[in-house]
Amino acid sequence: MSTVSQRSASSPRELNRVGDRVSFIYLERCTVHREDNAITATDTDGVTHIPSATIGTLLLGPGTRVTHQAMSVLGECGAGVAWVGEQGVRFYAGGRALTRSSGLAEAQATAWADRRTRLEVARAMYRLRFPDDDPSDRTRQQLLNMEGRRLKECYRRESARTGVPWHRREYHRGDFAAGDAPNQGVTAAAQCMYGIAHAVVSALGCSPALGFVHSGHEQSFVLDVADLYKTEVAIPAAFDAAALGGEDVATRTRRALRDRINRTDLLSRCVRDIKSVLGYDASRDPADARDHVSLQSDGNRHVDGGRNYGDEPIW
Structure with a gap:
């Protein structure tokens, strides 16, 4: 049986683009947990399942509790999370980028x-x-x-x-x-x-x-x-x-x-x-979902990462 910590992070191509997501979902007076790759909101009316990859921003209102596992999947999916309140409407947010490109x-x-x-x-x-x-x-x-x-x-x-x-x-x-x-x-x-x-x-x-x-x-x-x-x-x-x-x-x-x-x-x-x-220029984005890591060399030149160049010339 796999655990949450053993699951690999989803690649950008496996996630919904931010433009295709629900803008925001507001929850209050409930406990937010994780079940597989969805989050659940449990309150007096029962359990509601929400696909995490469809969320743009999750707004957590008064009376909400959220588990570590729920925050983990929200971060993996690049969803923003904001705690909001009735007094002053405090705001905090976070999430992982949907792109792997810098x-x-x-x-x-x-x-x-x-x-x-x-x-x-x-x-x-x-x-x-x-x-x-x-x-x-x-x-x-x-x-x-x-x-x-x-x-x-x-x-x-x-x-x-x-x-x-x-x-x-x-x-x-x-x-x-x-x-x-x-x-x-x-x-x-x-x-x-x-x-x-x-x-x-x-x-x-x-x-x-x-x-x-x-x-x-x-x-x-x-x-x-x-x-x-x-x-x-x-x-x-x-x-x-x-x-x-x-x-x-x-x-x-x-x-x-x-x-x-x-x-x-x-x-x-x-x-x-x-x-x-x-x-x-969006054409600069990589055509595939792999991580592209390069090393910066002299003259603003970039060389392939993941290898040891030692004393050998780069060019």
Whole structure:
């Protein structure tokens, strides 16, 4: 009889692409365990089986307990895991990359390391937000001003569309219930979007920390990616939920957001956008699922790994 520790990790070709997965699944007041390559959620209603390879991000709400074996299979499948709560909506995430290639990570690091290319990537991100206004000659300060005006206009527009009163954006750290209904919805939607973006970033093998708009935080790039879809997906879902009343706004927001994400195929779009803003050439990806490890030599040359070169010439 095999044990969990003896099972080999799945190769990328055996796993669902991140763009083909369920955006996120929210669980609360249950115990999460593993059975074969599925996770199980056990609560007072019984046991629910969830194929782990179909999960984009698993959101663990209040009252959840998760076993080591469950986390092991989620990590092997590259699923993001976020602990979320009613008070402050805390967020943590992790997972193993679905790719074995370092290509995207190297492209990200190369673009980030040079101040000029870092600004070019930031402008490419703003170009996705402002398709009718070319930001090629805008400074960072001008880009931030554009984004601020865009958010204010989005809040006004969604307030008028749904009839939900809006005063200003307020986030009370550690006291989720202190905000009014639309602010609670916006906070809940933002945390869900951060979980999804973190899952995609990690699954592609990118660094969550190397941001181009945000900086100084371990999830800077996650925040960059999530903000691309804030006014189109997250904020409208929050106002739709708030329009139904002040009770259970966070729950309704998650459901509305999940529906929007699935309807718009956001995960696939997120993958495409990350590769696009980083200028990544997908043809560089290996055609098979084997690990490709090379050694760096002089003159930016790469030689085959897995062998001892000794004193013999490489070329």
